[in-house]
Amino acid sequence: MNDEGKPVYLRLREIISASILDGEYQDGAILPSVRAFAAQQGANPLTVAKAYQSFQDDGLVIVRRGIGMFVADGATHRLRNMERTRFLQQTWPAIAEHMRRIGITLQDLPTDRND
Amino acid sequence: MNDEGKPVYLRLREIISASILDGEYQDGAILPSVRAFAAQQGANPLTVAKAYQSFQDDGLVIVRRGIGMFVADGATHRLRNMERTRFLQQTWPAIAEHMRRIGITLQDLPTDRND
DNA sequence: CATACTGCATGAGTGACATAATACAGCGAG
DNA sequence: CTCGCTGTATTATGTCACTCATGCAGTATG
Structure with a gap:
């Protein structure tokens, strides 16, 4: 959650993940090319490729060699489900x-009208 | 929050922090020696020292060379306040x-009778 | 002083990460 | 086919955080 100290390729992965979840890249949309995204983020193309790689491993993006990387069909929904499960089972219990321990309850949290 | 992949000295720091917040070591109490805690946790004494170091920097533990490390006066209260501020200003907004993004509201969270 | 405990300073080893330079492979447009 | 885009594999290099082994310094106890 805090991007401090995290390796670049993981930071990039979260940027892409957030973009997909926010609907910036919907199912079937083409993602920025490795070189383009690298230039935009001031990173190395290989580092970007490493970030994209993790999405391929999960089957969330489809690679069409020579053309580009596309958001897989149903990837948005599946990605959201994956993140939800991870959050509820791993992140939240620790939080x-x-x-x-520090004596903060849900009532102490800033509620942005969650109804 | 997730101890996965975090450096050992930070993991140790959180163990100590939790112990203090839970009242296991109260103000004025002596902490386990670097070597003892290292043996107990299966870590290197210097790694433990590095964890203790961060508490010294914040003035939360007092070092009496040749004797040991003690929880500073008012450290429990101060530590809790520090953690609270950090959580509300940094951790929680990101969470x-x-x-x-993943469509989870406070109502979806397991509530351990927070009323 | 001798011993046995404390914490600490110095330096080295290791591995992950990021970068770079190249070269190769697939696809589409001219 | 050729050109220009795409992703990918290879190799090499540099950097930095983490970890650890060794030895030194301070304190209590006898």
Whole structure:
């Protein structure tokens, strides 16, 4: 969550993930080319490729060699489900435990009208 | 929050922090020696020292060379305040943003009777 | 002083990460 | 086919955080 100290390729992965979840790249959309995204982010093309790689491994993006990388069909939905599961099973329990220790309850949190 | 991949000295730091917040080591209490804690955690004494170091920098533990490290006066209270501020200003905003993206609201979270 | 415990300073080893320079492979347009 | 785009494999290099082994310094106890 805090991008401090995290390796670049993971930071890039989260940027892409957020873009997909926000609907910037919908199912079937073409993603920025490795070189283009590298230039835009001031990173090395190989580092970007490493970030894209993780999405391929999960089957979330389809590679059409010579053309580009595309968001797989149903990837947005699947990505959101994956992130949800990970959050509820791993992230949140640790957060809740930490909150208990420092004496913060859900009521203490800024609620942005979640209804 | 997730101890996966984090450096050992940060993991150790959180263990100590949790112990203090849980009241296991109260103000004025002596902490386990570097070597003892290292043996207990299966880590290197210097790695433990590095973890302790961060507490010294914040003035939360007092070092009496040749004797040991002690929880500073008012450290428990101060540590809790520090963690609270850090959580509310840094941790939580990122969490909330992530929750918004994956479509999880406070109502979806397991509530351990927070009323 | 001798011993046994403390913390700490110095330096080295290791591995992950990021970068670079090249070259290769697939596809489409001219 | 040729040109220009795409992703990818290879190799090499540099950097930095983490970890650790060794030895030194301070303190209590006898």
